[in-house]
Amino acid sequence: MSASLPTGASPPNIGSLFDSVLHHPLLADLPFNSFTSFLCRTKILKEDILQPQPHHVSIFCAPPFLPASVTGFLAASLDMPPETVKVLWSLVKDIMWELPSSAEASADDETAFRIYGHELGLTKHTLYPPIKICANHECAAWQCRSLLKKEEPHHIVLFTHSEGAKPGWTIHLKCRECNTNYQANYSVADHQFIELQLAMHWMDLMQIAVLATNCANLYTIAQTCHDLGDSDDHWQFGNALTTEQVWDCFTLLALLDDHQRRNKSLIVPHDGDQKNCFTGAMYACNTRIVHQGQNELPHACLGCMHIFKSPDGGLHRTEVIVTNGVTVGHPCCAIPWCKNPLDNNQLRFCAEHHHLEAVCAVNSCGQLVVVDIETGRKCKACDDPVHLHMEAVNIDSSCHGKSKTQHQKLSKLNNAITVHLP
Template sequence: MTSMEEVHSFLSQIPGLAESVTMDKAMSFVRLASQLKDEIILAQAADYDLAAAPTEIPENVRSFLGCATDMPEDFVSGCWSAFSDTIWSYDNDGRSTGRDAQMFRDFGLDHLLSARTLFPPTKQCTTPGCLNSNLLKDKDGLRKVVLFTLSDGACATYAVHLHCSQCKTTYHNNYSVCNGVRTYYAGIPNAIQVGEHQYVEREVLGLFIGLMLISWTSATNAARVYDTCLSKPENRPDHKDWPPTRSFKLRTEHVWDGFLILSLLEDYVERNEILEVPHTGEQNVRFNNAIRKRNARFRLCGQPEWAHYCDKCMRVWKDGDGLKKLHVLVIDGITIGHPCCGVHDCPEPLITNRHRFCRGHDHRHHICAVEGCEQPVEPTFMTCPIVEHRQLELTHKTRDKALFQLRGRLQRATVSHPNDAFEAEVTAEEVEEMTIRDSNQGDCEAAKDPSGNRKIRALFGRRRTHNEQIFVRPCGIIVAHATFYASESVSQTVDMLQKVFHVEGSKPDIVIYDNNCTLYKYLRVIQYKPE
């Protein structure tokens, strides 16, 4: 640590510097320069020692410090010589407040500097097997990004990507990229990247999660709350490099992506694992495999609170010389239908929500939509040439057209909807049924009703899952959750019960279910023994 005598000696080497530097100006210089350590390191040689303060600072940093402290550049160089050791050992929280923050807003962008520039957390390559011990270098220059913060609103700042010349790994603020794989760093970053040029502060995402849990705020309204109340448009730069057309608006997908990434990172940190996802492809599918693995683990092991107990869901009483307990579980199916593959009970996801079948059953898009018919469709139709099947499709299209006409009438009647409300969509039923006389004509085998007529049924839209099955304690804690695709059968419920409570001593003593009689009979048949 530099002594005051040494500081005065350095300052005295430049005529007039010691007399012009006040204590307030010196402290401001130290605070501002300490915010720019990463920028200073970035300009050093590859073999630079990170432990020692460099003797020179980059031109843009020197010019910014001169503007912010109202000193000529030779005075800035003298102050750096005097305070460099102090600056290098100065520990701050990475935030500028008050006058320092205003200095960055006034002079930082002119020098491509920001108080919140997003750097990777490492300065040297950490890829296993890489022998490069030199400093990582800037790959493609500064990237203009928007950082959504809680204290300063939507901030104009920069992101820096560093590159290893040997293993070709690129280091970003949240993750590294090598061979097309995005590997997130251990721990949870202070800012989550939710778009190519958008980052959201962790505190902001925590606020959104709180709003969702406590007041049932939607992601759309969470984004509106931020844009209306927290974005602080007065802090947006009036600068040629940041034109008014650049968006500082937080979008709904940013909220959802931030929530998703933060949840996954917290899950991986809790299990002491590293999150890896594809770097290429669309953002909306990048995390699908990680989500499926997490959901599969939850289905097998239950929610994190699967072993929960409290006075509201467990009773413990003294019986003789010992204690007895009674632990209760409530089972229920919630009807929340999600689009799924049109093949009965297929759990594979759709390619997109516009498809009717998953990738493995994609060929069925070219098979007649009537159930039980395996004839190929004709171009522009979803049914085969059989007259009854074609008539069923035409009936469906006619009814769908009538609903479009109804929607048009509502629009012409200037029916208004509040901005905060979702417009109720008028949608056609996706299933059509038609009863026809029994005949031996046609190649399709369809079921007959008792009167001898033939009933044909077709699915022209997407099939939806049957329900979400949940296990919940009487106190409201959700123990487990699973998707039932075709039906809510007792056998599926029992299978889920056995998988969730596979640990000895974890089975509930009492199960409350709306089909308890059948459930009890089934359990007796398979000789299920509660503990």
């Protein structure tokens, strides 16, 4: 017969506990926030309380006395006399000893919301607007200080840093008088939100040459142990993270940081495609930097700049820049020095020079292009055989280059895979 593990003393019920607190002269005026903070901090320090105790003190029972260091910490952080700390510990020690850890409590909450809350429209993660009263000073609702009560709930997926993708709700509050719609925050897609801590983690990774695609892939791999719920709980949206969402997150956070530094409000359109939502704000930010510069430009140190002497004895300097293939191959109009943006990254010319699509691509040739009779594809060269041969050679070279790149990727992938022998 196996022996059962010893158990600690039964914690007091809530009535007897509060009665003891109320009738003790040192605790009668104790603020409730101080009481809850005492429980939370002693729970965190559980191992620190147990370790200095004599070896015969059971780990299943709360020790009768706190170590001096813990008593001093609680007294200083909660602004209460050490005597009060000792008395309060004597009353709540058995309660604290049975409290779950932060990880256990979080897991219990997730399970409770998944089993009992989702069908009632309740989740652990619900995003509300930061204001409860209409901010329009000309609105009658603001003048009478009435609360925003007209709500529009929407399913969302919240990508968190430590818990993976989680189901949630975002609540839009709408003013009944002026119809202003207040939302919780900016989203990276219609129903996807990203936790700030995770967004900052991606920005740190992207500054050390990690691509947005890899950020999305790493998140997917690292968070495979977290799921939106069991098979019986079908949330409206999946937990797949895309490269575009990582890029939108990066762009949005950069724009918000830029506007906050200048004490300005970020204003972007609420309609249209998500990919075009921040284009105007990005263009204005880049234009301002071109005209006014930025504080980082004059920076120079021995870590990012190298001074060397040339053979003729002159001193020169070289500075390091960090870039990648996406930046080097930034799509632009094929007309040199044209600064007009492309309507689509797959186009050769901007809207102003779009008519040149019908002109032979060979320099100094102004003839119209022809159509390939076999494929029906519009060529980039005219009917001159030499120009057509130049285009064919260029296409063949591009195809071989792509094939070579694909072989390189495959080689790196095979080298990265570890084979586990039985």
